[in-house]
Amino acid sequence: MKELSGHIRENIAGSNRIFYVYCFILLVIAVVGLSQAVKSLAFGHGHSTMSDMVPWGMYISGLAFFIGCSAGATMVGLLIHGFGREDYHPVGTRAILLALLSIFGAMNCVMMDVGNPFRAMKIPFLLRNETSMFFISSSSYMGFMTILGAELFMTIKITRGKASSRDKLLAKLLAIVAVPYALVVVHSFTGTIFGVVKAREMWNTPLLPIHFVTSALASGFALVILVTVITSWIHNKELVSMDTFNHMGFLLLFFLIATVFIDVFDYIILSYSATEEGMETWHLLTGRYLVTFLINMGGLFSALTIVAFKKGRTPRGLLYATSITLLAIVAYRINIISVGQLVPLYPELGELEYIPNIHEVAPFIGLVALLMFIYAVLTKVLPLEDKVHASHT
Amino acid sequence: MRSLDRRQLIKLAALAGTGAFLPRQASAVGEIFEAIAKKMSEGIKGTIGQEVETPLPVKGARFGMVIDLGLCIGCRRCSYACKLENNVPDTINPPYIMVLETKYKPGQIIAEEQPMKNHVNGNGLLYTKLRRDRMYMPVQCNHCADPPCTKVCPTKATYKSPDGIVMMDYNKCIGCRYCMAACPYNARRFNWWKPEVSPEKINPLVPLRLDGVVEKCTFCVHRTRRGRTTRCVEACPNKARTFGNLNDPESAVSKLIASERSFRLKVGLNTGPQIWYLTHPKEKPMIWYKPIPISPDIRGLRKSG
Ligand code: SF4
Numbered sequence: 001m002k003e004l005s006g007h008i009r010e011n012i013a014g015s016n017r018i019f020y021v022y023c024f025i026l027l028v029i030a031v032v033g034l035s036q037a038v039k040s041l042a043f044g045h046g047h048s049t050m051s052d053m054v055p056w057g058m059y060i061s062g063l064a065f066f067i068g069c070s071a072g073a074t075m076v077g078l079l080i081h082g083f084g085r086e087d088y089h090p091v092g093t094r095a096i097l098l099a100l101l102s103i104f105g106a107m108n109c110v111m112m113d114v115g116n117p118f119r120a121m122k123i124p125f126l127l128r129n130e131t132s133m134f135f136i137s138s139s140s141y142m143g144f145m146t147i148l149g150a151e152l153f154m155t156i157k158i159t160r161g162k163a164s165s166r167d168k169l170l171a172k173l174l175a176i177v178a179v180p181y182a183l184v185v186v187h188s189f190t191g192t193i194f195g196v197v198k199a200r201e202m203w204n205t206p207l208l209p210i211h212f213v214t215s216a217l218a219s220g221f222a223l224v225i226l227v228t229v230i231t232s233w234i235h236n237k238e239l240v241s242m243d244t245f246n247h248m249g250f251l252l253l254f255f256l257i258a259t260v261f262i263d264v265f266d267y268i269i270l271s272y273s274a275t276e277e278g279m280e281t282w283h284l285l286t287g288r289y290l291v292t293f294l295i296n297m298g299g300l301f302s303a304l305t306i307v308a309f310k311k312g313r314t315p316r317g318l319l320y321a322t323s324i325t326l327l328a329i330v331a332y333r334i335n336i337i338s339v340g341q342l343v344p345l346y347p348e349l350g351e352l353e354y355i356p357n358i359h360e361v362a363p364f365i366g367l368v369a370l371l372m373f374i375y376a377v378l379t380k381v382l383p384l385e386d387k388v389h390a391s392h393t
Numbered sequence: 394m395r396s397l398d399r400r401q402l403i404k405l406a407a408l409a410g411t412g413a414f415l416p417r418q419a420s421a422v423g424e425i426f427e428a429i430a431k432k433m434s435e436g437i438k439g440t441i442g443q444e445v446e447t448p449l450p451v452k453g454a455r456f457g458m459v460i461d462l463g464l465c466i467g468c469r470r471c472s473y474a475c476k477l478e479n480n481v482p483d484t485i486n487p488p489y490i491m492v493l494e495t496k497y498k499p500g501q502i503i504a505e506e507q508p509m510k511n512h513v514n515g516n517g518l519l520y521t522k523l524r525r526d527r528m529y530m531p532v533q534c535n536h537c538a539d540p541p542c543t544k545v546c547p548t549k550a551t552y553k554s555p556d557g558i559v560m561m562d563y564n565k566c567i568g569c570r571y572c573m574a575a576c577p578y579n580a581r582r583f584n585w586w587k588p589e590v591s592p593e594k595i596n597p598l599v600p601l602r603l604d605g606v607v608e609k610c611t612f613c614v615h616r617t618r619r620g621r622t623t624r625c626v627e628a629c630p631n632k633a634r635t636f637g638n639l640n641d642p643e644s645a646v647s648k649l650i651a652s653e654r655s656f657r658l659k660v661g662l663n664t665g666p667q668i669w670y671l672t673h674p675k676e677k678p679m680i681w682y683k684p685i686p687i688s689p690d691i692r693g694l695r696k697s698g
C-alpha cells in the first residue's frame with residue numbers, strides 16, 4: 001500500500017503542464033455541462049424535449065451506448081487469460097478502466113434521466129420488480145462493476161509483481177467469468193429492456209438482445225483499440241506490437257461483420273413489414289432519420305472495409321476504423337431509441353418529434369468530459385503495465 | 394421552525410460553497426440546493442405532503458368501462474372533469490383522457506373491422522373544433538388485464554389490483570418512464586414540471602404528486618371503491634360512457650360488452666384492455682355541445698405535422 005501511494009505521488013510530481021491544462025479544460029466542461037443536470041434534478045425535466053409521446057431521449061441512447069462500450073475489457077481479459085495472448089497485457093488495465101468508466105457513464109445516464117434518482121438508489125434492495133428488464137439490467141451493472149473492480153485490483157497486483165499464484169488464478173477466473181456475465185447478462189438484458197416492449201414495432205424483436213451483444217463487442221473493442229492508438233501516439237511509442245494491432249483489427253472485423261449481418265437483415269425484413277407501424281418505422285429511418293441511418297450503416301461498412309485489408313490494420317487505419325465504428329454505433333443507438341418511439345401509438349396524433357436540446361446535450365457532453373477527466377487522472381496515477389515495464393527496462 | 398432552520402442551513406452551505414458568487418447568483422444556487430434537498434428527503438422518505446387514504450379493492454369486483462362511439466360527440470367534458478377530479482396540474486397536457494378526432498364519419502366504423510389496431514391512417518387531429526362529419530374517440534388507460542406497464546416497472550410503483558384497477562404508488566415511482574414506453578395506449582403522463590394545483594381546486598380525496606413521477610387514470614379509485622361511478626361517466630352529457638363490474642353478468646357494462654358492436658383497441662397485443670368501445674350503429678340525432686378548449690401546446694407533437 002505504501003509503495004502504491006509512493007508510486008501515485010511520483011506520477012503526480014512527474015506530470016507536465018500540458019496534462020494539467022488538459023485536465024483543467026475537461027473539468028471546466030464537466031462542471032458547466034453537468035450543472036444543467038443539477039438544475040433538471042432540482043426543477044424537473046420540463047426544459048427537455050422529451051414528452052409523454054416520446055418519453056425516452058438522449059440519456060437512454062447514452063445508456064445503451066456506454067453499456068456497449070464496456071464490452072472491450074471482457075474481450076481483452078479473455079484474450080490475455082483465456083487464450084494466453086500475453087501481447088495484450090500492456091492494455092489490460094486500461095481496458096478494465098475504460099469498461100468501469102463506461103458503466104459508470106451508463107449509470108449516470110440513468111440517474112440523469114429518471115425523475116427521482118434518490119429514490120432510484122433504493123434499487124435493487126429496497127425497491128424491486130423481478131419481471132422488469134430495467135431492474136434486472138440495472139442490478140446486473142452493479143455485479144459487472146464488482147467483477148471489473150476485482151479484476152482491476154488483481155491486474156494491478158500482477159503488474160506490480162506482487163501477485164501470488166492464487167491471485168493469478170483468481171484473475172484468470174474473473175476474466176473468464178466476466179465474459180458470459182457481460183454478454184449474457186449485461187448486454188443481452190440491456191437489449192431486452194427494449195425487446196420486450198410490444199407496443200413499439202422497432203424494438204419488439206428477439207434480434208435486439210443479440211444485436212446489443214454484437215454491437216457492444218464492436219464498440220467496446222473499438223474503444224480499446226482507439227485508446228491504444230492514441231496512447232501510443234501521445235507517448236511516442238507503440239503500446240503493443242504491429243502484430244497485435246493486426247490481430248486487434250482482425251477481431252474488430254469479425255465483430256463488425258456480425259453487427260452488419262444482423263443490421264442488414266433486420267432492416268430488410270423491416271422494409272417488408274406486415275404491419276403499418278413497421279412500414280412507418282422504415283419510412284422514418286429512410287426519411288427524417290436518413291442522416292443517422294446513413295451514418296450507422298455507411299459507417300459500419302466503411303470501418304469493415306478498412307479493417308478487411310492488412311494495410312488498414314495499422315495504427316493509422318485502426319484510428320479511422322475505430323472512430324468511424326464508434327460514430328456508427330452512436331448513430332444506431334440514436335436511431336433505435338428515437339425512431340423506435342416516433343411512430344405514434346394512435347395515427348390521429350399526427351407526427352411526433354424528438355430533437356434533443358441544449359438542456360439534454362450539455363449534461364451529456366459534461367458527462368463525457370468527466371469520464372475523460374477521471375480516465376486521465378487514473379491512468380496517470382495507477383501503475384499501468386506499460387509504465388511499470390518502461391521503468392524496469 | 395425546524396424546517397426553517399434546515400432550509401437556512403442548506404442556503405448557508407450553498408453560499409459557503411460558492412463564496413465568490415454575487416448575491417443574486419448565490420440565491421439562485423441556494424434555491425437549487427433547497428429544491429434538491431427537498432427532492433432527496435421526499436424521494437427517500439417517500440412522502441408527498443398530503444396524507445390520503447386509498448380505499449381497499451372491492452372484493453369480487455372487476456371494473457371495466459364501455460364507451461359508445463355512437464354517442465360521443467367529442468365535447469371533452471369527460472377529459473376536463475377528470476382533470477379537475479384527479480388534481481391533474483395544467484402542466485400535464487394532454488390530460489389523462491385524450492379525445493381523438495378520427496377522419497371516419499359517424500356510422501362508418503363497422504363491427505367487421507375488429508380488431509381495430511389501426512383504425513385510421515390519415516392525419517387526424519387531437520384537438521380541433523367539433524365537427525359533425527367526424528367521429529370522436531376518447532382514449533385513456535385501459536386497465537389492461539395483462540398490463541405491460543406493471544411488468545416493466547422496476548419498482549412495482551404501478552401494479553394491478555384484484556379489482557382490475559391498474560394503480561400507481563407515487564411514493565415508489567422513480568420516474569424512469571419505462572411504463573410510458575411500454576404502454577401501447579399512450580395512457581401515462583409524466584410530471585415534467587413541478588405539478589401545481591391551486592389550493593381551492595384540490596380534491597382532498599386524491600393525493601398530490603411530485604415532479605418526476607408518472608400518473609394516469611385510476612378509474613377514480615377514490616369514488617369507485619366507495620360505490621360511486623367515475624367522474625368522466627358523470628360528466629358525459631350524452632351518456633356515452635358506462636362503468637361497472639364486469640364480474641356481474643347483470644351489470645350494464647357486461648350487457649353492453651355482449652353487443653355485436655363492441656370491440657377493444659389493439660387486442661392483437663394481448664394486453665386485455667378492460668375498456669370496450671361500441672361502434673357507431675347508424676347516423677342518429679344527438680345533442681351537440683360546444684367543446685371545452687384545451688391548450689393545443691402538446692409536448693412531442695410535430696408542429697408542422
Ligand atoms: S393502458 Fe397502458 S397504462 Fe393502462 S394498464 Fe394498459 S398498459 Fe398500463
Ligand code: SF4
Binds near residue numbers: 545547549568570573
Ligand atoms: S416511471 Fe414510475 S411507474 Fe413508471 S416504470 Fe418507472 S418507476 Fe414504474
